[in-house]
Amino acid sequence: MTHKLQALVRFLAGLVGAGGVALAAYASHGTSDPSLALPAAGILLAHAPALLALSLRSGRGQTVSAIIALLMAAGVALFSGDLASRIWTGSRLFEGAAPLGGMAIIASWLMICGEALVSAFRRT
Template identity: 45%
Template sequence: MSALVLIAGIFGAAGVGLAALAAHAGGADLNPAALMLLVHAPALLALGLAPASKTMRTGGFVLAAGVLLFAGDLAARHFLGHK
């Protein structure tokens, strides 16, 4: 299994968890983080299942890093109480 497939699964699960938390616990500021994770998980899955190319793998990891930084920042701001 490709690392990008694993990352896609983690992003998808985290996105569902954050969306549920935003809907049921009143954390509306988590919606953008959940959306970013849920939208990019299928893209990472497609990159992970595509025939191996160094350019595509690098692009996938750069995409994953960007999503992780953006969604992680939003989630950290919510859970740590920073606005």
């Protein structure tokens, strides 16, 4: 992963973490119905550290880590963005945005599993 891409992913990790805290605060203090804000906040807060960890990867596997990080960030943006859009505008980003984001997030975690297995059995 290039230095600029690492910096971008770290920036996204910070943005995702801040968004998670903001949505958690909104769910606690800004609405009487936190049913959409809480899952969005949870997804954001769970994935900010994962993005940060992926951005810190060095050596072998950096390219795979970059792909995983970008897929994860896109999934988080679609999932949480769709819920946030429904909170503040009453409409979805687009039909199927949250499920598509969720599938991208799941795929990114499965890619981490795959990369770990390949790494464990790689002959150096």
